[in-house]
Amino acid sequence: MTNTRVLEGTHAISYAVQRSRVQVIAAYPITPSSGAVELLAEMCADRRLDARFVPVESEHSAMATCAGAAQVGARAFTATSSHGLLYMHEMLHWCAGARLPIVLANVNRAVGSPWNIFVDQSDSLSQRDTGWLQYYCENNQEVLDTIVQAYRVAERVLMPAMVCLDAFFLSHTCEPVTIPDQDAVDEYLPPFDPKYRLDPGEPHAFGGLPANDSYMELRARMERSMREALDVAVEADAEYGRRFGRRYGLVEPYRADDAETILVTSGTAAGTARAVIDAFRAQGHAVGLARIRLFRPFPAAELRRILAPARRVVVFDRNLSFGSGGIMAGELRSALYGSRVQPMVFSYVGGLGGRDVTPDTLRAAVDHAMASHESRDDMLWLGLKE
């Protein structure tokens, strides 16, 4: 039995959380993520979801409340965006170090100053080194599916996971979304049952200063778990595909098998990119797409495999690391350096603060790269008005 509804992105989040049988939700509102927790508050109030909703006074407290809940062995969730995510920064590190598999939905929104409520990925990408898995979604169905998958992956590797979606283009855009049956999700996602938890019957202290010099070994274990998460994410996605008929991959290729030029991007820009690819193909150009869905851990091997046929790789970043450039381009160059796959890489940055990314924007990037005959190590702006 399928249950398909027209849902905005924030509500796709809420239904995913409901189906995942989350037990503790702590949240602080911020545009454009608030809709997710508003619906969850309603679901908790009318018992559609048997969870405790804790309306905290800040995002720092939201993540601290999730940490407390997860440390007791409850499945915990929060949603936020932009400044809210940045305000959680300390707790993000803490939860990863404490090995608490919390899932967070982040609506990608630009960061001030000046104020801007529209899409870009600088909020979550500036948190890339906190030890959280990071997924980037293209549509609302994927948002729902990915949150359910994220709990499965996070709880297996005991690392927290962030599921990101674009402000307004997904958060406030209605799309048909199929909500999976509860029984089927229950089979896919068993209850969270951690081996170690706060339990008066077996008292332990969690997070204290280690007696011996073991800090680096604990970090090494986190790193191993993050690497392991790549395989676990593949398995979780494949199993989800078998049960629910939808799978996405860690990197989703589109017409890339024989492509000489491959556009690499993430989020809703990928939807626009598909139309651009089709137009290039119609004109006889072998252009394809690789959409990065999982950014942490970084699927370097998968990208190398998909990009192998390409002579040119065109990376479009809706984010910027000042003084370095597009973040995904930087990561990709790292993944390719020293490998046998050596395409020319071109880095374009645009769409910041919700600036439109139209087919023309992406076409200009691909045209520019196709006219170039050597790799560049800088970044180029797209759609800059100056």
Next chain:
Amino acid sequence: MTQITYDVPPDEITAPGHLGCGGCGATLTMRLALKALGRDTVLVVPACCWSVIDGPAPFSAAGVPLMHTPFASAAAAASGVRAALDVQGRTGTTVCAWAGDGGTFDIGIQALSAAAERNENILYVCYDNEAYMNTGVQRSSATPLGAWTTTTPSQNPKTQSKKDLLAILAAHGIPYAATATVAYPDDLLAKFQRAKEIRGTRFIHVLSPCPPGWKIASERAIDYARRAVDARVFPLVEIEHGAEWKLTVDPPRRPLESYLQGQGRFRALLEDAPRVAQLTKQIEARWSAIERATGSR
């Protein structure tokens, strides 16, 4: 020979081998508090002396499960522990946030105020040693007027008064707020036992002598906690629902100097008679306010 006996529960929950300094009020308070709260307790400890006192992982002196959490987050993390225990049906377990004055008066007050406003079913204990002792005796908003700290040096001791946190918590209308100190263990135990039986947010403010920070000998810690009460610097009260104030110990009303003298942190203050007079006046005023609130005047 006179024998003084206290009705202290015999169960020793905290273990020896903790890393507290000799005479540490916070360590003595934990020992007594857990005797009152019992083993079905979860502690949530933000950055504070107890982050260290509990001992090097994997050892833990507390004897009950303990979650370390970042500085600003004690009340929020405790709210999460509470929520999860409730969902699991373990509603009888006591959740106790255990924080110093820095984590309570300063960096953690936002989360604490929010938890109190939500009337979270947690016990929040502030062991107040009146400065950031764990980081080397820097001033906090709990440091008293005229006290030396490393950031209020003796050339210019603290020029501001101690924040009245008890009144702030009382203003939230929480079911129970109280002050206590190890110098009056029977009073302290009674308040923790009382707090354990109440649902909703409970707050206990413990004056916690710190020999290295106060610059007193370890063996004088309890003596100075008693002098603080006796000089009415730290009145022992309890407050129900923010309105019903009760004085639980009627102190002998010794002069302020009996508390200040001998504490190295007040050496400069004691040479500044106008400042001592100002502090005396503040203590008198607060005492009068408490007397009015308790109806004893």
